[in-house]
Amino acid sequence: MSPGVSGGVPRWLPTARSTHYRQRRPPRWIHLPRCSGADEGGDEQPSSSPASQLTATLRRKQGQIKALLDDMGMEALEERLQGAGETPAHPPYRLSTLIQDSLLRPAGRPVLLLEVSRAAAPESAEAVGKLAAQYVTWGADAIVVRTDLEDTPGGMADLFAVIRAVKGRPVLIRDWMLHPIQVVEAKEAGAAGVLGTIASVLGNGTAIMSSYAASLGLDAPVEVVNRTEIKAMEQAGVPFFGINLAVKLSLALPNFSTDMAKGLLGDLPFGASSLVGARNKDEAVKARLAGADAILIKQEMLAEAPNGVKALMQDLMYALSGDD
Numbered sequence: 269m270s271p272g273v274s275g276g277v278p279r280w281l282p283t284a285r286s287t288h289y290r291q292r293r294p295p296r297w298i299h300l301p302r303c304s305g306a307d308e309g310g311d312e313q314p315s316s317s318p319a320s321q322l323t324a325t326l327r328r329k330q331g332q333i334k335a336l337l338d339d340m341g342m343e344a345l346e347e348r349l350q351g352a353g354e355t356p357a358h359p360p361y362r363l364s365t366l367i368q369d370s371l372l373r374p375a376g377r378p379v380l381l382l383e384v385s386r387a388a389a390p391e392s393a394e395a396v397g398k399l400a401a402q403y404v405t406w407g408a409d410a411i412v413v414r415t416d417l418e419d420t421p422g423g424m425a426d427l428f429a430v431i432r433a434v435k436g437r438p439v440l441i442r443d444w445m446l447h448p449i450q451v452v453e454a455k456e457a458g459a460a461g462v463l464g465t466i467a468s469v470l471g472n473g474t475a476i477m478s479s480y481a482a483s484l485g486l487d488a489p490v491e492v493v494n495r496t497e498i499k500a501m502e503q504a505g506v507p508f509f510g511i512n513l514a515v516k517l518s519l520a521l522p523n524f525s526t527d528m529a530k531g532l533l534g535d536l537p538f539g540a541s542s543l544v545g546a547r548n549k550d551e552a553v554k555a556r557l558a559g560a561d562a563i564l565i566k567q568e569m570l571a572e573a574p575n576g577v578k579a580l581m582q583d584l585m586y587a588l589s590g591d592d
């Protein structure tokens with residue numbers, strides 16, 4: 269787990285004033301980024317390959333965001349971006365704070381984030397909210413809601429419903445994060461953070477997304493796949509890293525696995541926090557042994573829980589606790 273806590277005060281936590289984004293003028297990054305992770309190489313990809321699927325997903329998402337920005341207009345966009353910075357989330361960094369609290373507990377377990385989506389509660393946004401509330405009673409520390417329109421017809425409505433339903437528990441949005449306006453929307457909805465800031469997709473825009481989110485008091489783990497990305501993010505002051513074991517972005521990583529996650533976790537900067545996505549119990553246990561501060565229990569694991577999510581949570585809380 270991450271060291272770096274002194275006297276109960278997490279020293280690395282960015283404050284709304286300390287982030288380099290905040291010190292600059294109002295955000296000017298209003299162009300959509302080039303999708304570097306998907307387009308690199310120039311080779312034609314078979315249309316069913318993970319890379320071409322990712323390219324298609326990112327193009328779709330870019331189209332949606334462009335439509336939103338065109339509709340909003342430049343002036344309104346600047347106002348929204350600046351206005352959000354003037355009223356940061358309160359309390360800020362709620363997931364990071366949970367992590368810091370758990371690090372202070374002897375033999376504590378990683379913070380557990382449970383994912384909810386229409387895959388598990390197809391009826392309505394309210395049904396998604398109800399499911400999230402159940403997950404909290406069964407031990408979820410925080411909830412992650414998928415809002416991409418590929419995953420739900422409700423979009424942000426699902427996020428609103430979950431935030432209403434779990435009152436006070438940190439809720440993070442999971443989507444493809446390509447533009448700061450998405451961070452603003454998450455913050456305005458009352459989310460504690462955003463998942464889906466991916467270093468290999470955003471390239472040079474990653475640091476600015478991370479620091480803009482931090483300037484709003486949101487946690488925004490940056491997803492990394494190798495040491496080069498970790499180094500670049502470290503230099504940019506990124507405090508929170510994500511590792512997706514199911515990553516399909518970098519096809520040049522044939523052995524990307526829990527062993528790779530272990531290596532990456534060991535390379536994170538001193539004091540940084542980590543979130544690892546797990547699709548089964550084995551991945552969750554390995555992530556914990558490798559030092560993950562928080563584990564995202566993905567919908568695949570929840571859907572396949574043989575005795576239901578309540579029993580899975582009991583099992584996980586036992587398996588992920590302790591001093592071994």
Ligand SMILES: O=C(O)c1ccccc1NCC(=O)[C@H](O)[C@H](O)COP(=O)(O)O
Pocket residue numbers: 442443444463464465466489491509510511512513514515516543544545546564
């Ligand atoms: O999905 C994860 O495991 C994950 C872990 C830590 C931080 C962020 C994470 N996901 C955010 C994403 O946006 C995903 O990379 C993206 O949706 C692709 O997910 P998948 O289809 O499960 O590979």
